[in-house]
Amino acid sequence: MLDSILRILALTRKELLALLKDPRGRFSLFFPPIIQCLIYGYAATFDLNDVPYAVLDRDHTAASRELLARLDGSRIFHRVATLGQSEQIKPVIDRRDAVLAIQIGPDFERRLQAGETADIQVIADGRNSNTAGTATGYVGAIVEGFNADWRTAHGGIDPPIQVITRAWYNPNLETRWHMIPSLIGTLTLLQTMLLTAMSVAREREQGTFDQLLVTPFRPAEIMAGKSLPSILIGMVQAGNVLLVAQLWFHIPFAGSFAVLFVGLSLFLLAAVGIGLLISAIAATMQQAMLFSFMVMMPFALMSGLTTPIESMPRALQYGTLINPLRYAIDLAQRVYLEGAGLRLLWPDLWPLAILAVVTLTSASWLFRHRLGE
Amino acid sequence: MMHGPPRAVEYAAPSTRSSPRHGGFVRRVRALVVKESREVLRDPSSIAIGIVLPLLLILLFGYGLSLDVKDVPVAVVMADASPDAMELAAGFRLSPYFQTRIVPTMQEAEELLREKVVQGIVRLGLDFTWREQAGGATVQILVNGTDANQARIIQAFAQGAVAEWYARQAGEGRAHSGAGPVMVQSQLWFNEANDSRYFLVPGLIVLVMTLIGALLTAMVMSREWERGTLEALFVTPVRPGEILLGKMIPYFVLGLIGLVLCLLAARFLFHVPFRGSLALLVGVSMLYLSVALSIGLLISSAVKSQFVASQMAMLVTFLPAVMLSGFLFDLRSMPAFVRGISYLLPARYYVTLLQTIFLAGDVWSVVIPNTAILAGMAGLLLALTRATTRKRLA
Numbered sequence: 014m015l016d017s018i019l020r021i022l023a024l025t026r027k028e029l030l031a032l033l034k035d036p037r038g039r040f041s042l043f044f045p046p047i048i049q050c051l052i053y054g055y056a057a058t059f060d061l062n063d064v065p066y067a068v069l070d071r072d073h074t075a076a077s078r079e080l081l082a083r084l085d086g087s088r089i090f091h092r093v094a095t096l097g098q099s100e101q102i103k104p105v106i107d108r109r110d111a112v113l114a115i116q117i118g119p120d121f122e123r124r125l126q127a128g129e130t131a132d133i134q135v136i137a138d139g140r141n142s143n144t145a146g147t148a149t150g151y152v153g154a155i156v157e158g159f160n161a162d163w164r165t166a167h168g169g170i171d172p173p174i175q176v177i178t179r180a181w182y183n184p185n186l187e188t189r190w191h192m193i194p195s196l197i198g199t200l201t202l203l204q205t206m207l208l209t210a211m212s213v214a215r216e217r218e219q220g221t222f223d224q225l226l227v228t229p230f231r232p233a234e235i236m237a238g239k240s241l242p243s244i245l246i247g248m249v250q251a252g253n254v255l256l257v258a259q260l261w262f263h264i265p266f267a268g269s270f271a272v273l274f275v276g277l278s279l280f281l282l283a284a285v286g287i288g289l290l291i292s293a294i295a296a297t298m299q300q301a302m303l304f305s306f307m308v309m310m311p312f313a314l315m316s317g318l319t320t321p322i323e324s325m326p327r328a329l330q331y332g333t334l335i336n337p338l339r340y341a342i343d344l345a346q347r348v349y350l351e352g353a354g355l356r357l358l359w360p361d362l363w364p365l366a367i368l369a370v371v372t373l374t375s376a377s378w379l380f381r382h383r384l385g386e
Numbered sequence: 387m388m389h390g391p392p393r394a395v396e397y398a399a400p401s402t403r404s405s406p407r408h409g410g411f412v413r414r415v416r417a418l419v420v421k422e423s424r425e426v427l428r429d430p431s432s433i434a435i436g437i438v439l440p441l442l443l444i445l446l447f448g449y450g451l452s453l454d455v456k457d458v459p460v461a462v463v464m465a466d467a468s469p470d471a472m473e474l475a476a477g478f479r480l481s482p483y484f485q486t487r488i489v490p491t492m493q494e495a496e497e498l499l500r501e502k503v504v505q506g507i508v509r510l511g512l513d514f515t516w517r518e519q520a521g522g523a524t525v526q527i528l529v530n531g532t533d534a535n536q537a538r539i540i541q542a543f544a545q546g547a548v549a550e551w552y553a554r555q556a557g558e559g560r561a562h563s564g565a566g567p568v569m570v571q572s573q574l575w576f577n578e579a580n581d582s583r584y585f586l587v588p589g590l591i592v593l594v595m596t597l598i599g600a601l602l603t604a605m606v607m608s609r610e611w612e613r614g615t616l617e618a619l620f621v622t623p624v625r626p627g628e629i630l631l632g633k634m635i636p637y638f639v640l641g642l643i644g645l646v647l648c649l650l651a652a653r654f655l656f657h658v659p660f661r662g663s664l665a666l667l668v669g670v671s672m673l674y675l676s677v678a679l680s681i682g683l684l685i686s687s688a689v690k691s692q693f694v695a696s697q698m699a700m701l702v703t704f705l706p707a708v709m710l711s712g713f714l715f716d717l718r719s720m721p722a723f724v725r726g727i728s729y730l731l732p733a734r735y736y737v738t739l740l741q742t743i744f745l746a747g748d749v750w751s752v753v754i755p756n757t758a759i760l761a762g763m764a765g766l767l768l769a770l771t772r773a774t775t776r777k778r779l780a
Binding site: 037038041045048049052053055056057058059060061062063064065104107108109112139140141142143144146147150179181182184187188190191207211215295297298299300302303304306307310311314315317319320321323324325326329343346347350351353357 | 429430431432434435438439442443446447449450451456457458459499500501502505526527528529530531532533534535536538539542584585597601602605606609689691692693694696697698700701705706709710712714715716718719720721723724738741742745746749751752
């Protein structure tokens, strides 16, 4: 038993040396995740803070100017064009100069004074329908404010119902708060899986795997020796992402680090298991790399990272149940933002444990099977 | 090469050998293309990334990815079971956006939110009916903000559901008219169905082209460096430019196959409207493909190690194509610094072109500048690749 542990440790040491001795290897191990973390933190946002818009004001009255002043005065909207006729709307939108064109009819103020409902028309560029929807929503909010003030100023009645909205865990609804904790799982999965798959594939391609086989190592020990370094590096990377999240982006950490790392170790075991499975199938490094990539893409897309799982068709939602990243992202977000403890995380923990057991045992079976040949 | 196929031997006839500068060029490139294509066809992973991955991505993107919210589980807290409150709750229940669950107390609802059984809570207070008649009733909407985008959409839909209920009440004369003096009427151009798939599917083409162009070539070329087979090629009469062409042509063809697959899926599977011209789309795609291929070749000749090359290719091409190209996240929301970086990325121009050609049509004021930049990048990168390869040879 002790011998076995010593052998595993020796192999782990050898793997870590092989990985870290090359400066380019070191660089590509730790630098890209941090850069990715920064890029995702800044780039991955569905929030809009700059909406260029065009105006066609056919009314030119105090009321219409008041409404437009509210738009211009907001930090979000900035006017790129003031149009004279409706034919000019199309080119402005086509060229992408403006996301929105707002048209105010000629009887705007008259209708308001008469107590009727005055419409304003908003035309949005649907080439990105998400942006368009958000921007139209902002116009709605500004018009809502205008309405409320108009009612008070002109003796209207307050609407009898007020809607009060509040968001838990992310009060300002910042996409970044959602994105960065998710990266803890995403970036470590990619690297751990790739590292494990590539380290076995490299030995195979270079023929040193056969040398390893004639040593006293048992197949299970070789597997353990290949897995441990990847898990260690995965942990360090998770730590790096956490550091960036807290020191650079200042996203408050609500939970406990111990709980997070307990969950992550289960997740990393599953990731290593998948990496070993790939390496048992792949004959060359190129294959290992491309197969990892082919596994990673669906995992990343179907994990709730960019789009919610609830919006997917039912069949695909069932498919996500075997996706370890789905649980890791949920777990990281809940520990990080919601401060969830192990009891609340149970629905994420047991599937991860099952996935780890299944992938590791089938990888070890495949290994033995292939080595027997 | 050296154990070339019989057909290559046929080309080595003395007549062509007499003029090595011209006749030899076509012959040598052709032999290299044949060799490379065989390697592609023999290696299941190249086929996988060239054909299986695009298909997989098409299905996942088309069916799986959606930013449109529906069936969000929400808890409705109804302490007051008056007809008005019931009707408001029914409004939520009938809405396609929500799956409601009625609970009597706020504690229970909060527990459900904490366990993530529901994403939001709609709370009607005890005195809802009384206050509604007196004016000043409140409906509280509480959402789990972890997924900010989804939370915002839920808030908007919940407000919409309340407003709709209110308008219905007003219509029946049971409440005083509260419709705002100004109503917003919105129109969505180019994407009337408000379907996020319409802009995700064109984005998918960018991903597929980037994967095939940059990732695959970066791996392939650095493998030859790693194994030393490129040096073996250097001692043959082939010139560096010919080696590059021999590498590029098969992957160019693979990329075009991927493009055709994506286009067919966009048209017949997802019915994304196509308002521009096909020739233009294919033209700009070929431009982008050459840009991606040269980046892949540049990376591999710069680092010469498969592992590092694959990491670099991911970092330089694929990730930016997802994050900084404007295909998923709007560039306008990014800080100026990040936006500045995005101008350096070919994917940005290609995404703009694709979204415009697909959804808006051939808008020349968009097409011409973006195509010109892509063409410039292609020229520059090809020349650069050519230059670095020659240097290594010397």
